[in-house]
Amino acid sequence: MKILSDLLAVILFFAAYSYTKDIIIATVVALVVGVLQAGFTWxxxxxxxxMQWVSLILIVVMGGATVILRNPVFIKWKPTLLFWVGAAALAVSHLMGKNGLKALMGKEIQLSDGIWRNLTFMWIGYLIFMGLANIAVAYMFTEAQWVNYKLFGSTALMVVFMIAQGFYLSRHLPKESE
Structure with a gap:
């Protein structure tokens, strides 16, 4: 359910853009939905x-800049900045001798420190790649293609990453006794 909630602003951004073909209007929709979601969660x-704070700040700043300056480059950079902030947070926590993923998910799943470290590196690489992919699509393709990538392409890449992560984890999960 949380993943659908996280995608709500993207889905409504896509719907608004598909209907109006106006990225400024679509950005207003994403901005309003993002603020309302944060308010509801609060x-x-x-x-x-x-990460909810980071996302809220980025949608307000980058979405606001897009709307005020009528320049879509800001909203196009927003996903990249979010991905890279996430990668940086994981890297910094690792360098400080802590594991950000384990702190987030350690209650859900029991893994060795080495597996948590490997997962952290996988996530850092994935988030850096996703940021680069977003910028590449934003600058190499049309606005409409970027909007489609934002919903369909990045979501598909996330699903592929999650499946790959699932295969990796399945080899390292503790075996249940029969």
Whole structure:
């Protein structure tokens, strides 16, 4: 359910763009939805996690710059910045001797420190790649193609990464006793 919630702003951005063919209007929709989602989460849980704050700040700043300056380059950079902030956060936590993924998911799954480290490196690489892919599509293709990539391409790449991660994890999960 959380993944659908995370994709809601992207889906509505895509829908608005598909209907209007205007990236400024689509950005307004994403901006409003992003702020409303953060507000709803705040009211429900009385907090936002770090990446929710980063995402909120980026949509307000980059979306706001797109709308005010009527320049889509800012909204096109927003996903890249979000991916790279995530990669940087994981890298910094690793360099500080902590594991950000384990802190987030350690209660859900029991893995050795080496496996957590490998997963962290996989995620850092994936997030850097996703940022580069977003910028490549934004500058090498049309605006409409970038909008399609934002929903379909990046989502497909995420699914492929999750499946690959699942295969990797399946070899390292503790075996259940029969």
């Amino acid at each position: 009211l429900k849980h009385k907090k936002l996690d770090t």
